[in-house]
Amino acid sequence: LFGFDNLDLAIANIGFCDAIVTVEDNIPPSIAGMPSSESYTVVSGTCGAVATWTEPTASDNSINDDCTTGLTLTSDYASGDTFPLGETTVTYTATDGSGNETTATFTVTVTDNEAPAVTGSITASDLEGCSASDAPAAATSVAGLGALAGDLQIADACSADGLLTVTSSDASDGNTCPEVITRTYTITDEGGNFVDITHTITVDDNTAPVIVAPDDITIEACTAEASTVTAANSGFAYSETSVTLNAGDVNTFLGLQGASVTEACDYTVTYVDSQADTCPVLVTRTYTITDACDNTTNDTQTITVGDATAPVIVAPDDITIEACTA
Numbered sequence: 001l002f003g004f005d006n007l008d009l010a011i012a013n014i015g016f017c018d019a020i021v022t023v024e025d026n027i028p029p030s031i032a033g034m035p036s037s038e039s040y041t042v043v044s045g046t047c048g049a050v051a052t053w054t055e056p057t058a059s060d061n062s063i064n065d066d067c068t069t070g071l072t073l074t075s076d077y078a079s080g081d082t083f084p085l086g087e088t089t090v091t092y093t094a095t096d097g098s099g100n101e102t103t104a105t106f107t108v109t110v111t112d113n114e115a116p117a118v119t120g121s122i123t124a125s126d127l128e129g130c131s132a133s134d135a136p137a138a139a140t141s142v143a144g145l146g147a148l149a150g151d152l153q154i155a156d157a158c159s160a161d162g163l164l165t166v167t168s169s170d171a172s173d174g175n176t177c178p179e180v181i182t183r184t185y186t187i188t189d190e191g192g193n194f195v196d197i198t199h200t201i202t203v204d205d206n207t208a209p210v211i212v213a214p215d216d217i218t219i220e221a222c223t224a225e226a227s228t229v230t231a232a233n234s235g236f237a238y239s240e241t242s243v244t245l246n247a248g249d250v251n252t253f254l255g256l257q258g259a260s261v262t263e264a265c266d267y268t269v270t271y272v273d274s275q276a277d278t279c280p281v282l283v284t285r286t287y288t289i290t291d292a293c294d295n296t297t298n299d300t301q302t303i304t305v306g307d308a309t310a311p312v313i314v315a316p317d318d319i320t321i322e323a324c325t326a
Helices: 004-012 142-146 247-255
Strands: 030-032 038-041 048-050 057-059 072-075 082-084 086-095 101-111 117-119 125-128 153-155 165-172 179-188 194-204 210-212 217-220 260-262 267-276 281-291 296-306
Touching: 030 086, 030 101, 038 048, 057 072, 082 086, 082 101, 117 194, 142 153, 142 165, 142 179, 210 281, 210 296, 247 260, 247 267
Parallel strands: 038 101, 125 194, 217 296
Antiparallel strands: 030 057, 048 082, 072 086, 086 101, 117 153, 165 179, 179 194, 210 260, 267 281, 281 296
């Protein structure tokens, strides 16, 4: 090429270089055949469900066989495992020999379709009272229900007692003396399943009211009638026909010396007079109290009407008569 004379020079101008070629696998593996998300219901008597699926597979598309040698596929759950109530995410991870990873997930949802189990019942209650408002406050928890009289037992496979919701509603039969209240308790678990329990509460007023008549009094008069025994001197005018006191009259009655009423419910008060004897006339005033359930009691007051004041007479002035004899 250069001629013989220039050979040494040509050789002197030839050099050598080293080249480093690096081969890397940056392509992650792939996962095929991932299961789709599935829903299950709890197995009867337990609080979980067994989920099964076909295992997916992992592959790697690296051109270097050395990179696919370490290919693995792992998961935090396996087909046939028992899953708890609610949603669980199952994750598969494929890892190749170069450390590249791919993840894929699906969801297993376990639903509780079983209502709480109830055995026994709440004993019906008979209460002394005036109306439904006298019924006791409703229980608000399973523990509160268990404290009521009876043999009630409540259990749920998935929800602990403290996680069961207890609500209630009352319905009255609309009657009085007695009034029957049907209290319906609803126990709901975390899955929204519920069961109803009823408690019958009977409210009645069987206690007679108590009335105490005013203290006995004495009235200065000649006869006992409406013009002598009056509101001013006895609280109420004389009447041999029963008189029902209105609200204001009841307050007047309670303001009389010695008078009182003991009754928790609504009531009415009446009075009626009768008389006997003369000088003095003895008036027997009978007060009667009747409650809303027709329980009744009476008490009497004696009003003595008499003329205890001696009459006064004044003789004419002294006179002198002219005569021999009287």
